[in-house]
Amino acid sequence: MASDFNTVTEPARRLPVYGEFDVVVIGGGPAGLAASVSAARHGARTLLVERYGFLGGMGTAGGVTNFAGLYGRRNGEMQQLVHGVVDDLLVRIDALGGLNQPQDGMQGRIRVRSYDVSAYKCAADQMLVSAGVQLLFHAWAAAVVMEGRSIAALVVETKSGRQAIRAHRFIDCSGDADVAHFAGVPFELGDGQGSALFPSTMFRVGHVDAPRALAAVGEFSAINKLMDESALSKPGRYRFPRQGAILRPNKNPTEWRANVTQIRNAAGMAMDATNARQLSDGELEGRRQITEYFRFLKNEVPGFEQSAIVDIAPQVGIRETRRICGDYALTGEDILSSARFDDVVGINAWPMEMHVDGAISWGFPRDEQRACNDLPWRMLTNSVVSNLLVAGRCASMTHEGQSAARASGGCFVMGQAAGTAAALLASGQTFRDINVAVLQHQLSQDGVFFDR
Incomplete structure (x- = not known):
């Protein structure tokens, strides 16, 4: 093993293949849950890779204990605007006695739904197993193997050692855009000035x-x-x-x-x-x-x-790290202007929530009758890797836009769109080629709400 003062050279080695799948999802937070369930329900052989021994992302490992961004104002009335896979999850948490009634705050401008963390973990297990998703816990994304512009395999570290996972399509829901970063997708880190939305330990x-x-x-x-x-x-x-x-x-x-x-x-x-x-x-x-x-x-x-x-909480709660530079970056103005997009895949119902030095700064949509915005398909796609989607808080957004759409409601929306698209993608197609109208129709059939 050659080395110098600052580095060590690791010898090349052949890795065992853990398995081959149609779709591999990395990260078991709201985006990863919705992505893996959606892909499996539409017939894709799906594996979810999760670093912990349980699901839920920041909602469990980060101790958040409430869903934010499911509810927003439409026609001046506070109502649930994020539907689809999340409805199944809410029913399952409630059946375990772990779901609270909605709680309002900020003079009625926000509404959250709190839950028992243990009930969330068990309900997520039940939902994924019933959908036919295979699970690999205690596995950490470490590298990718590229073939041209496609990811051929994901390399993970496990208690069985370093292994490779082959798949046709990958969805990065890691929160930190780990897989996209390994694959060479450009990204922005935090606010671009050396800081970010400040994290908290819950x-x-x-x-x-x-x-x-x-x-x-x-x-x-x-x-x-x-x-x-x-x-x-x-x-x-x-x-x-x-x-x-x-x-x-x-x-x-x-x-x-x-x-x-x-x-x-x-x-x-x-x-x-x-x-x-x-x-x-x-x-x-x-x-x-x-x-x-x-x-x-x-x-x-x-x-x-x-x-x-x-x-x-088992870990410090992270709000922002890497965000990919995708085909469209959701902006703070999109939040404030209640933006609509032709390639909408669901609704973001959370305002800008900027965790700045020593305080929280809120930015609410100017239109109180429609205090929500569309989330476009293009924020999940990129021009570098043809078989990779990125969903959740590391999708393509500006620092200000991410402060809103990083909430669990927006992550469920992005994940369901990504998983459904991964299952529907035809052989030889790239994600940028997908027929958005067909995707929107299927999402609507699966319960996703579009504010048309």
């Missing part, structure tokens, strides 16, 4: 006196008023990483979810989750902030005196 607090806590922080903004009062009356006692803290009850009102942290790197910018050192340091910083904030909850917030931390 946690849950149990043994809460629900009536007193609800009276004290029943509104989204009330906890921030208590933070401000504590900062004025007891200067220096508490250090809050950001304003715009979110503290809300789960289905069991004695258990609350807390979205209050903000992870910076040594330079004071958003932690880069594609940098191994920064990611490792960020995990430590997130838990440090949690212990600090929990001290404030117990000492200052009614109903939390006897509470305890019952769970810290």
Whole structure:
């Protein structure tokens, strides 16, 4: 094994082939769930590759505990606008007793649906197995093998060693555009200025006196008023990483979810989750902030005196890393103008949610009657790799556009479109050749809502 001071040369080796499939999906978050289920239901031999031993992405591994972006205003009325595969998942979570009623916030301009994390994991298992999706857990995308402009195989690291997976079509739902990056698809990282939407480590607090806590922080903004009062009356006692803290009850009102942290790197910018050192340091910083904030909850917030931390998310919650430069980049103006597209594949119903240094900045559509926008097919395709789609928070968007469409609602939409297209693609076709009208018809038949 040759080496120099900074590098080590790894000898070439022959890799065992794990299997051959029609469609391989990388990443088991909302986009990956919808993509793999859709592809399998339309007859494709489908494998989902997931780094953890469970599904759900940031909704489970990141501890988010609520679906955002399923509901939006249409004709002035708040209603569910994202349908399709997600409806099956919601029914399954509800059947396990793990789905809360919708909760409104921001003066009725947003609506989320919280869930029990364990119920989500089990419901996702059930949905994928029933659709015939094959699952490979504890596998990490490591490289690709190219043949011309196509990916011939995905290389993964597993507990059985390094292996290759052959497929006709691939869908990158990794969140970080790992596969697209390996294949040479150009990308933008964060805001392009060395920062990004700031990440957060999520946690849950149990043994809460629900009536007193609800009276004290029943509104989204009330906890921030208590933070401000504590900062004025007891200067220096508490250090809050950001304003715009979110503290809300789960289905069991004695258990609350807390979205209050903000992870910076040594330079004071958003932690880069594609940098191994920064990611490792960020995990430590997130838990440090949690212990600090929990001290404030117990000492200052009614109903939390006897509470305890019952769970810290398995990983820091990442909002933004790589975004591919695809055939169309969804922009912040598309969100604000409630944009429509001829190649629409579904609806984004979440506003711009910019996690900036020390705060959250919201940007709502100007048209309150239609506070949602179309998501176009072209944000999933690229000009470099012919048999690759990218769906989820790493699809083709600007920094501002991604702050909205990265929410779970938009990811379900993108994933279902990608999986359906992968199953419908004819032999010899590329994804850029697909008949969008045929795809739209099939998505509509499968329950996807189009605001025509």
